[in-house]
Amino acid sequence: MNERVTTGMESSNVLIPPPGRESAGQGGRARVIPFSKVVCDGNELAYIREVLESGWLTTASKTKAFEEKFSEVVGARYCCAVNSCTSALHLGLEALGVGPGDKVLVPTMTFTASAEVIRYLGAEPIFLDVDFGTALLTEAIVEEALDAHPEAKVLTVVHFGGQAAAMLDGERGGILALCRQRGVRVIEDAAHAFPAREGGRPVGSLGDVTCFSFYANKTITTGEGGMLTTDDPEIAERVRVMRLHGIDRDIWKRFISEYPMWEYDVIAPGYKYNMPDLNAAIGLAQLERADVLRDARERCARYYFDVLGDRADLDLPVIRVPFADHAWHLFWIVVQPETVGRNRLIELLSQRGIGTSVHYKPLHRMKYYRERYELDPGRFPGAERLWRGCLSLPLYPSLCDDDLRYITDSLVDCLG
Template structure:
């Protein structure tokens, strides 16, 4: 058995064709392919506007900047996430307010958010993470979902959907609920552009601001200047912006990947459902909780939690899996444990009991379309041999 990596890039089939079209055009940076990718992605998730950038971190940064987050502003974020979710708040001089998450889903729930809003009434925004590809509870008939609460309290909602394409809540894709939703197209994400990200929104002012700020704060992008009848050198800098634009080479990969997004999702679901069935009888682990129909989950991650009474620790388990030729990963060491946030904000571990419980035992198994049935079976057999020794 060859080594089974934790993640693997999936190819949709037309990547080389679309990249060749970019090379033949003679224009490699942001132009026609990027605009086409933005239009097709916006149409896919059901929003009016999209702004492609070079990472989800850039997308989060620009989205928060566009809604006016600045020095001293408080923004509510879950502790169980990648550092980018919080660091972009610090870029703008704001302060992340960390919340615990629900055990089993690793999601911020409406109850958790309500408490955070009550404890921090000055908070101006929420960055909601759809952990692992599972949508959080966005709307309810009684108006008690996360989007409902943000509307009720007049707090801006930015969604971190780095894991959650193409995921759905009800009959709508994630991307169409908050003020803006930020996606990741990093190499190991549900679809990839190599490196890349995107802001999806129904608010024109957010997209307009993001498109200016992604390219130095210039009021006309390179393609506009190249194709306009005005001189290419004639432009204005209306704000000190950034260098966050997505080149056409990356967008070409994204266009190919977009065609197979649902096929890829179905294959990841196949892996997840196999794990759910085959690992359900192991008493020393907790499986992830799927709160909606599995076909609405993006299944970017399949995190299990190894309980304290398991025969091996989480770290020893990872080492043993590696010895057996299986890659794993950890998602995540919570941000309240990271030295900068812990020390700067004087955070208390006891304020995050669910995240602490998750962190002590969490480990993610491989989930990607290319995993063959015999590889999935080998992974399951290996997990059982380590956690249920004879």
């Protein structure tokens, strides 16, 4: 349960120096600062032990407790724990009735999961540009897209980097009100955005469906896992059935019942998306310290803003919400093209033992989407400008001031 380096695909192009590689840190000591580290210094071991001793390792009481506590935190009536945010997005779209031929609006500046789940259902993604300063959808972008595609059934909003999009704030009342006026359902990809708030309300209590990730590099983790939240009882019921093979009865309730309850029915061709209790046990422990972990990330972000904020060769993210309402999953910068350049900067920082990442190469540049939908980069000026120079710096609770100083000193030195 000690801190460890994460190198998963959802980190997107993470460059972490190989084990044993030395870099010239301060005082001549070897130094390696990975892009991401997990902090598990709460009740994780105790809760995992309880699961092991219970004799029931898959979805059961710990998962139920995790759902209930998460519901309290985000203010949603229903929470459904699953094995990934991708699963949550798939289940959410399916519960919203998305099917073959339907159109779903989705930003291009996101991880592929946001769009691939649309294709799972035979629907078609319509890619949208994002605002350069925030990497978010705006009310204006969404309104233009709805005018151009009045047949769109669902909008996927990605709360990029941990900051909520303008769901409640804008000339039309925000993205949410705009979609309500057009009869478009809203699913929020909040993989980066726990715990975050918009207009004083927690992300997770806004749209029709919100999907969270508990991947290893997120603010809280279950190792692998996700959560779907909604206030709609019909959506919640559909998700609960479909996350476990379309079975109409809860397997845990059948297990603990005093009476024989062996019979069940399959009412739909569902999926295997349930969260095991082993993962939920970690999540419960992490949830107890979510605010502490988030605050530690904010401390790192403030350091970066203080040291790098006046540099002309960098663009820092524009923050549209109070700092306390930001989840601080990522701290990304945009390197100006006339400098050493993003790709060379990644190499130079890696040589000094500093891991970085790129979030993201936009989906309109990915082979599958580019070719299938004949996507022209010229249609996405905000995303294009972002991705050509974007670079995510290390951001996690255990970074100390000395680490942060080493990162910023190295960055400034490499920029020249």
